[in-house]
Amino acid sequence: MTAAALPARSSWLRRLNPITKLAWMIAGVATALVTYDPTVLAAISVLVLVLAASAGVASPLARAMLAFAPLAASILLVQVLAPAFCRPSCSVAATVGPLTLYAEGVAHGLVLVARLLTIELVAFLAILTTRAPDVLASLTRLGVPSSVAFAATMTLQLVPLLRRELRIVLDAQRARGLRTAGPTALVRALVPVIVASVERAQQLSISIDARGFGSSRPRTSYRAVPLTRGDVLGAALGLVAAVVGFVLGLTRWGPDTVTWPALPAWVAIAVLAVSVAGFAWAIVRALAFAARA
Amino acid sequence: MTPLVAVDGLTVRYPGGASPALDDVSFTAGAGEVVGVVGATGAGRSTLLRALLGIVPRLVPADVTGSVRVAGLDPRTTGVADLARVAAIVLDDPETQLSQLTVEEELAFGLENLGTQPADMRHRVAQMLDAAGLAAFVSRNPQELSGGEQQRLAVACALVVRPRLLLLDEPVANLDPRSGHAVLELATALARDAGATVLIATNDVDLLASYASRLLVLGGGRVLADNDAGRAWANVAAHPGWMAPPAIAGLAARVDPGAPWLPSTVAEATRWLGVERGAADP
Amino acid sequence: MTARVELRGVSYTYPGAPRPAVAAVSASVDAGEVLAVVGESGSGKSTLARLIAGLLRPDAGSVRLGGTDLRGLRPRDIAGRAGIVFQHPNHQLLTSSVRDELALGPRNLGLDADAVAARVAGTARAFRLAGVLDEHPYRLALPVRRRVAVAAIVAMRPPVLVLDEPTAGLDAAEIADLVAWIRVASGGTGPDADPSASAAAPMPVSVIVVTHDLRFAGSIADRLLVLRGGSVAAHGSASALLADVDALAAAGLEPPPLVRLAEALRIDPALGVAGPGDAIVDAVRAHRGAG
Numbered sequence: 001m002t003a004a005a006l007p008a009r010s011s012w013l014r015r016l017n018p019i020t021k022l023a024w025m026i027a028g029v030a031t032a033l034v035t036y037d038p039t040v041l042a043a044i045s046v047l048v049l050v051l052a053a054s055a056g057v058a059s060p061l062a063r064a065m066l067a068f069a070p071l072a073a074s075i076l077l078v079q080v081l082a083p084a085f086c087r088p089s090c091s092v093a094a095t096v097g098p099l100t101l102y103a104e105g106v107a108h109g110l111v112l113v114a115r116l117l118t119i120e121l122v123a124f125l126a127i128l129t130t131r132a133p134d135v136l137a138s139l140t141r142l143g144v145p146s147s148v149a150f151a152a153t154m155t156l157q158l159v160p161l162l163r164r165e166l167r168i169v170l171d172a173q174r175a176r177g178l179r180t181a182g183p184t185a186l187v188r189a190l191v192p193v194i195v196a197s198v199e200r201a202q203q204l205s206i207s208i209d210a211r212g213f214g215s216s217r218p219r220t221s222y223r224a225v226p227l228t229r230g231d232v233l234g235a236a237l238g239l240v241a242a243v244v245g246f247v248l249g250l251t252r253w254g255p256d257t258v259t260w261p262a263l264p265a266w267v268a269i270a271v272l273a274v275s276v277a278g279f280a281w282a283i284v285r286a287l288a289f290a291a292r293a
Numbered sequence: 294m295t296p297l298v299a300v301d302g303l304t305v306r307y308p309g310g311a312s313p314a315l316d317d318v319s320f321t322a323g324a325g326e327v328v329g330v331v332g333a334t335g336a337g338r339s340t341l342l343r344a345l346l347g348i349v350p351r352l353v354p355a356d357v358t359g360s361v362r363v364a365g366l367d368p369r370t371t372g373v374a375d376l377a378r379v380a381a382i383v384l385d386d387p388e389t390q391l392s393q394l395t396v397e398e399e400l401a402f403g404l405e406n407l408g409t410q411p412a413d414m415r416h417r418v419a420q421m422l423d424a425a426g427l428a429a430f431v432s433r434n435p436q437e438l439s440g441g442e443q444q445r446l447a448v449a450c451a452l453v454v455r456p457r458l459l460l461l462d463e464p465v466a467n468l469d470p471r472s473g474h475a476v477l478e479l480a481t482a483l484a485r486d487a488g489a490t491v492l493i494a495t496n497d498v499d500l501l502a503s504y505a506s507r508l509l510v511l512g513g514g515r516v517l518a519d520n521d522a523g524r525a526w527a528n529v530a531a532h533p534g535w536m537a538p539p540a541i542a543g544l545a546a547r548v549d550p551g552a553p554w555l556p557s558t559v560a561e562a563t564r565w566l567g568v569e570r571g572a573a574d575p
Numbered sequence: 576m577t578a579r580v581e582l583r584g585v586s587y588t589y590p591g592a593p594r595p596a597v598a599a600v601s602a603s604v605d606a607g608e609v610l611a612v613v614g615e616s617g618s619g620k621s622t623l624a625r626l627i628a629g630l631l632r633p634d635a636g637s638v639r640l641g642g643t644d645l646r647g648l649r650p651r652d653i654a655g656r657a658g659i660v661f662q663h664p665n666h667q668l669l670t671s672s673v674r675d676e677l678a679l680g681p682r683n684l685g686l687d688a689d690a691v692a693a694r695v696a697g698t699a700r701a702f703r704l705a706g707v708l709d710e711h712p713y714r715l716a717l718p719v720r721r722r723v724a725v726a727a728i729v730a731m732r733p734p735v736l737v738l739d740e741p742t743a744g745l746d747a748a749e750i751a752d753l754v755a756w757i758r759v760a761s762g763g764t765g766p767d768a769d770p771s772a773s774a775a776a777p778m779p780v781s782v783i784v785v786t787h788d789l790r791f792a793g794s795i796a797d798r799l800l801v802l803r804g805g806s807v808a809a810h811g812s813a814s815a816l817l818a819d820v821d822a823l824a825a826a827g828l829e830p831p832p833l834v835r836l837a838e839a840l841r842i843d844p845a846l847g848v849a850g851p852g853d854a855i856v857d858a859v860r861a862h863r864g865a866g
Contacts, residue, residue, distance in 0.1 A: 132394055133393075133394050133395065133398060150392070153392060153393060153394060154392055156394065157392070157394070157434075157436065160436065161388075161436065165666070168661065168663075168666045169666050169667075171625070171630050171661075172659075172661060172666050172667040172669070173669065174630060174650050174654065175628060175630065175654055175657075175658060175659045175667075175728070176654060176667075176669070176679055176680045176683060176727070176728075176731070177650075177651050177654035177655065177680060177683035177684055177731070178669075178679075178683055179651075180650070188669065191669065192665060192666055192667075192668060192669060195665065195713055196665050196666070199665075200388055200389055203384070203386070203389035204389050204390070204392060205352075206348055206352050206353070206389075207382075207384065207389055207390045207392075208392065208402075209348075209351075209352060209373060210346055210348060210377060210381070210382050211377055211381070211402060211403040211406055211450070211454075212373055212374045212377030212378070212403060212406035212407050212454075213373075213402075213406045214373060215372060215373040215374035215377070215406065216372075216374075217374045217406075217407070217408050218408055219405050219406060219408060220404075220405050220408050220409055220410065220411060220414070221405060221411070222397070222398060222401030222402075222404065222405055222411065222414050222415070222418070223398065223401075224411055333746050333747075333748055334716070334717075334718060334745075334746045334748075334749060335716075385744070439616065439617070440616070441616065463744065466743055466744045467662070467740075467743050467744070468616075469615065469616045469787035470787060470788075470789075470828075470829060471615065471616070471827065471829075472616060496744070496745065496746045496747070498747075499790065499832050536746070536747065536748075537746075537747030537748065537751075539832065540790060540831065540832040540833050540850070540851065541832050541833065541836055543850075543851050544833060544836070544851040544855065544856065544859065547851050547856045548856055548859050548860055548863070559832070559835050559836050559839050562836050562839075563836075563839050563840065566840065566859065566862065566863045567863065
């Protein structure tokens with residue numbers, strides 16, 4: 001969640017109460033999780049993209065999806081080459097050398113990828129249009145203890161902090177002639193980072209205590225996130241939609257209820273090619289990252 | 294008129310410590326004073342400041358005897374929020390003090406803990422942002438600020454709750470001189486406006502010279518001297534084993550051995566040497 | 576001489592930064608010399624330290640240690656030629672005992688077990704760590720931890736030693752201690768130099784100290800490199816530059832306290848660089864008598 005990096009443009013989606021957004025996010029994820037019907041998935045995705053465009057976060061959203069390309073490629077590759085199920089038997093779509101591509105496998109892989117992307121689109125739309133402090137303020141308003149909200153705040157700060165510490169420690173290790181690439185180097189660097197984190201946590205707990213945190217007095221909230229009846233109603237509707245979507249997904253949009261048109265051979269081969277390319281690119285990037293470390 | 298800070302016979306012993314960290318320390322400080330707490334490493338400066346807030350023994354286990362009163366409250370028995378209303382501390386490392394996602398929320402954090410009304414909070418946060426010169430950073434993540442800016446923020450956070458006692462424990466240890474001056478200038482100026490008492494514990498006695506008119510010199514857990522700065526440094530110069538005085542006071546001690554009062558800033562030194570710039574002496 | 580450091584037109588920009596952190600910096604340090612790199616916060620001092628230690632590769636220009644361009648060396652080889660000690664000792668304490676900490680570097684340089692043990696013993700003696708060899712580094716007080724961090728690098732006998740803000744958090748006595756160690760490490764002799772400490776540094780090394788404490792710089796440095804906005808604002812003899820109030824002001828720096836006092840009294844500012852020595856005491860007395 002970005003606390004301050006959002007562009008200044010305001011849209012209704014951004015101003016929408018975080019709790020309401022959270023509820024509808026759950027609705028989208030719950031539905032996509034169990035749905036096999038590509039039409040339903042496409043509908044949800046298109047809706048998300050339209051909302052994203054209206055809120056001005058279309059390009060960050062697209063970039064975030066790119067991060068899932070390696071995962072999508074792996075899923076696709078596995079499903080195309082070795083589908084997990086075949087009932088009663090799978091029809092062959094094409095053969096490429098020694099590899100047999102099954103139509104059901106290709107279809108199944110595409111659906112899995114579609115589900116993954118839909119879930120990520122819904123989740124990231126919520127994340128990109130909500131400021132973390134607002135979420136925490138809303139949760140506190142609902143009665144979540146302030147210590148939980150504080151822990152969540154600290155966790156959000158943790159990743160960039162740890163990354164910075166890790167870089168310094170790796171520099172120090174390199175200065176002592178130690179290798180700084182590979183998993184062993186990372187593990188060895190973790191010790192000073194963890195010790196530093198523990199020490200910082202101890203000092204921080206003393207600091208916040210000295211600032212009155214954790215007293216029995218009722219705590220007020222600086223960031224007033226208004227919670228109107230409309231918001232509560234919207235959130236309730238979102239949760240209802242989550243249940244409805246989940247049930248429909250299980251019953252009406254499951255794998256057995258979806259019929260697939262016969263896939264031409266070239267489609268199967270194209271899918272194989274794309275998934276291999278994506279997978280290879282992911283491996284190359286991982287190796288480059290490991291070598292650079 | 295009871296003094297704001299009254300310490301009497303304070304002795305602090307950490308578990309496993311060979312000798313006490315503080316040994317029969319007594320002193321008082323009144324409203325509006327700026328007192329420097331100096332001494333070599335291990336003299337007990339940090340321990341003293343932490344005892345004033347009750348951090349020792351509430352959060353850091355130690356055996357504490359003697360009496361401590363801050364605005365009439367005993368830090369050992371007073372509740373967290375009650376003492377936080379009265380006294381605040383700034384530490385040496387901003388990373389151990391800043392935890393929120395934006396600068397304005399960091400400022401509001403202490404006020405939230407004390408149950409301040411939202412309208413009042415907004416007003417005070419806005420006012421402090423201006424006073425501390427941090428208005429440009431209002432929505433930025435505190436982690437993105439420079440070390441000096443972070444310490445100014447830490448000082449602002451301490452003062453926004455309008456404490457009567459402000460404690461600074463090595464506030465400039467990791468800062469360059471310019472940022473150090475900015476931090477101490479901000480702390481003492483805002484405290485003066487609010488009539489608060491300031492205690493500054495630091496190794497950087499050259500920097501401190503411009504801000505503290507009174508010094509508490511500690512050594513081995515004991516109070517070695519408790520005077521206005523000039524006399525305290527004369528005392529220090531007369532006891533080479535205690536600690537090193539500021540450069541200018543050290544020079545003055547060599548120029549005039551045995552002097553009962555030593556200057557520690559350039560301005561004081563020029564006056565002391567009787568060579569006011571531009572002063573015509575007929 | 577393998578300890579000579581030469582920077583020629585070194586530039587470096589952090590990825591994504593709008594301006595270079597270091598721009599066309601040229602300087603040199605000879606064996607046995609101590610160079611203090613000073614400048615405002617953000618002037619590029621720490622970046623320059625990392626470039627000299629080989630942790631960063633310059634975008635332009637070259638860093639040569641002992642005549643060899645660092646660009647052609649593997650990280651492991653650089654570690655033997657330049658050692659760097661960072662501001663926060665915790666980041667550099669990688670093992671669970673001071674002994675292991677001192678042994679880590681020499682071992683990685685390929686020394687055999689006997690040689691490593693000799694290095695550990697010699698360095699521990701020179702840095703007064705013999706009593707804490709079996710302690711866990713994190714249990715030690717800050718000044719001792721910093722000594723361990725410096726000692727761990729010195730144990731590798733690098734011809735070039737880089738120290739980044741070594742005085743942060745230290746009191747005056749500890750800083751005086753540090754001054755003595757630096758003199759020992761650089762191969763010079765100070766009045767308090769421990770004769771047995773010569774075992775720690777058999778040959779003179781180049782020492783580069785990044786600091787914002789000009790008083791400390793005055794007590795330790797032979798040469799001064801003043802940075803401003805990533806470029807060299809002044810470069811020369813430390814005693815001359817630290818007394819040059821105008822040059823320092825142009826770089827946003829205030830001279831050490833005694834230099835400022837000397838200037839206010841209109842006596843030679845150079846007298847104030849090294850601390851309250853006889854020369855400045857006499858000059859001040861004379862001035863007082865006359866005033």
